[in-house]
Amino acid sequence: MLHVLTRGVSGSISNCELTCIGREPIDAPRMCEQHRQYTNVFRRAAASLVGEGSESSVLNLNELPPLDSFADSMFVEDVALIFENCAVVTRPGAPSRRGEVEHITPVLQQLMDSLQRPLYSMQEPGTVDGGDVLIIGRDVFVGRSTRSNDDGFAQLKGFIAKHGYSAHQVQVRGCLHLKSAASMVTPRTVLINPKWIERTTFTSLGYGVLDTAVEEPHSANVLSFVLRSPSSAGENTAARSVRTIVVPAAFPKLVEKFEKYCQSAQVDGGEELRMEVIEVDEIAKAEGALTCGSLLCYA
Numbered sequence: 001m002l003h004v005l006t007r008g009v010s011g012s013i014s015n016c017e018l019t020c021i022g023r024e025p026i027d028a029p030r031m032c033e034q035h036r037q038y039t040n041v042f043r044r045a046a047a048s049l050v051g052e053g054s055e056s057s058v059l060n061l062n063e064l065p066p067l068d069s070f071a072d073s074m075f076v077e078d079v080a081l082i083f084e085n086c087a088v089v090t091r092p093g094a095p096s097r098r099g100e101v102e103h104i105t106p107v108l109q110q111l112m113d114s115l116q117r118p119l120y121s122m123q124e125p126g127t128v129d130g131g132d133v134l135i136i137g138r139d140v141f142v143g144r145s146t147r148s149n150d151d152g153f154a155q156l157k158g159f160i161a162k163h164g165y166s167a168h169q170v171q172v173r174g175c176l177h178l179k180s181a182a183s184m185v186t187p188r189t190v191l192i193n194p195k196w197i198e199r200t201t202f203t204s205l206g207y208g209v210l211d212t213a214v215e216e217p218h219s220a221n222v223l224s225f226v227l228r229s230p231s232s233a234g235e236n237t238a239a240r241s242v243r244t245i246v247v248p249a250a251f252p253k254l255v256e257k258f259e260k261y262c263q264s265a266q267v268d269g270g271e272e273l274r275m276e277v278i279e280v281d282e283i284a285k286a287e288g289a290l291t292c293g294s295l296l297c298y299a
């Protein structure tokens, strides 16, 4: 089962934080529509696996209400980190975003209680934005950025060490978050902008690396998630795993790359690959990428 948390677009989105890009007027209704399309990606992925009407057997999509007093609160990825056997509520680097934490905490507490997993809470002076944390298997890459500091890294490392995870700190340059520069494609492969991050960060640990096109420097953030259908012994159907890779329509070179990749890649564990292309250019005006709109919890 995949549990997904999203949050609606804040009525004050025009006051969002911006770090590496200039401010452009935001068309709020258009952004809401793009956000709706984003959440629909999860529904479509589930429907493609188990058929329309049966989505809830593999997907639990919890769409949280907008928080108008927090401009950036739709970017739920930044306020929490979810691992296979625990979760962490972060302390976001931007002071304007710290109050989002008290809204996500009860939601996560309930989910973690139901799964009997511990929930940790980052304390002052530590700061970490979830956008700086790339979790691939038991490797956890943590960006050192304007949002995530050394104390936050140390706290996170301590929380997760006892659950078998290794934390690797990575310097972030030229972009907002680590995941603006690198994101997971499959559990063995990452997509990077090689101008913003050292390839060896990943190759030294045995990961395969795909590069963004030079013309598309902001395209290193794709959303990748897997849904598994239960096997049903009675009907003699084998379990299937389908991985969806979500790619922004604004990056045609990347779309082309993943069209080919999804046809040819051999993924460990026999996962089938499918690609979804969606428009998120309005969301990008708030410096939001694809991963930042959701929190994913596998159970």
Ligand code: CIR
Pocket (backbone or CB within 6 Å): 016, 017, 018, 019, 072, 075, 077, 078, 094, 097, 130, 131, 132, 177, 286, 287, 288, 289, 291, 292
């Ligand atoms: C911020 O600066 O915090 C928001 N405007 C954008 C956050 C995007 N988060 C992410 O990519 N993880």
